[in-house]
Amino acid sequence: MTAFLQNCFAGLALGSTYALVALGFVVIFKSTGVINFAQGGLLALGAYLGYTFSNNLLLSFAVAILLACGAAALVGAGFERLVLRRMVGQPPFAVIMITIGLLFVLEPLITAIWGFDNHQVRNPWNINTVEVSGLVFGVKDLWTIGLTAAVVVGFFVFFRYSSLGLAMRVTAFDPEAALAQGISAKKVYAVSWAIAAALAALAGVAMAAGPGGLSPSIGFIALAAFPAMIVGGMDSPAGAVLGGVVIGLAEALTRGYQDQLFSWAGDNVSVIVPYLLMIVILLIRPYGLLGTKDVRRV
């Protein structure tokens, strides 16, 4: 039982990272109809920026996180402004391809600047743990879950009550009607990208602060967040969070019981569990757990 709860906790921590990234996917998908493959690159960029702020500039970790999120948001918005603005009116297809291209530019760029070596981010959490009745909680994991919860709540409040959040919802619902009401689509798109990039950067720094440290392959975590987006429903922010947690739990439990239950499936089968789960969901509930069903008549 202890082992099971321990695995669930690990899954929850992993799942909250997925949730942050998937939330970024959904924000961009809802407002622009684009699947943003560059999220992994932005995540890695945010993590490395956080490393630079914390280790090289010796800022306190909280400030480093904020600065990393802000810088990543600027990069995201800048990318939207410089490249994607030119693609307005083009089919989403071309824009998706561009984000794939961006992902494959960002990754080598990061290795060119920071190198291939594994870095340790200077942070207050480290590998400290808290023990509660036989269960061991990593301080970093607790913070990740807490920060994710706070960000998700803040995100929903922003969407629900702020005028910019309302503008974003309207643009997602009907871009032309939004324009007719005087809502600036440019602003909405730029803000969506900034939010997505900041969420990715937060997830990246939280990942990098863990015992695994920071290596160029950190961006791959974002690819595993795609299943989270599909499991939850592509157009549902709440679904993204739910999907992230479900995927994280599934992955952590598979890893935890690898030797007992899944040895037949080969080493490290947990890595592909998110994708297998996604295929199952596509079979039984193609629009995701909380997504809206695509209704159309021909």
Add this chain to the structure above:
Amino acid sequence: MAKPHRDLVRDYRQDLRLFGSPPARAGLVAMVAALALLPMVVQDDFWLSVLIYVGITAVGAIGLNLLTGYCGQISLGHAFFIGAGAYVTGWVGSDLPLYLWLPTAALVGGLLGAVIGPFALRLRGHYLAIVTLGLVFIGEHLWRNWRGLTGGNSGTSVDAQVSLGPIDFNRVELAGEVYSRNQGYFWLVWVLVAIVALLVKNLVRTRPGRALQAVRDRDQAAEVIGVRAGRYKIGAFVVSSAIASVAGALFGSYQQFVSPDEWNLLLSIQYIAIVIVGGLGTVFGSILGAIFVGALPALIDRFGDAIPGVRTSVGGEGFISVFALNQAIFGVLIVLFLVFEPRGLAGIWLRIKAYFKSWPFSY
């Protein structure tokens, strides 16, 4: 009586002809002659092997272009099908002759596509991109763990028979002259490029081909005029997977050894870069793209020492590794071409052609 200009198209049949005008026919003859004679002129093994890889890549790229360029679906899973083709060849290639293992690879690839396609393609939107992204990872896991077929992490040797009747492509004898394995493979691969190109070119002129393009342009409108969008999308995916497997089969049999490290996401991205750089929705463009982008990794590998800042060995000088440089170039090419030249190299070529067609009165 005045004759109509040779470029004037007067009826529908004429419009559909692949090589209608005399210059096009002359170009075709020149191209065939060039491909037939090239291995005799270029005998250097390095350049021949680059051209063989370019040809194999062209086959795969034509397959991807059918799906992406003509049907508008994004697939990141091309590497999976290429790997599948290579392993099928490793499995049956030594027992079956060339004219059987190549179709077997195509068949297995097509079947895999038919199993996977429906998950993603019965929905609207770009689910295929994400599902095939997963496919690459699931495939990599499979290749690393299915030791009986793939030899696990250490890879497996592919020993395939490459003779067709009296011609052994490992050692072609022609008019008393003996040609090397690379020369023989050059002919084999580029003949297959021609076959696949003709096949796809013809496919897109038929009803199903038109249906694909209708789905790409506006799926809802296509359904209104009686095109079953889901069915045609799956069909395009199946054919594209089969062609990818053929490319993989050629790759495996030429390289004689394959390991799971080769079928990663970067390979898929390379193919995407090729179809975008070459030109979406043109068969000719895929071949152009394969020549320009497909040759890059081999060239960088060979001439990496001469490029400043590139690190050719682990721990060597330079800030960017060969692998990372390839990756960056593919990414930059995708972005630049989509933003500045969405029709790709084929579009540039058509523009040049149009300019000279009406020269000196072009404006």
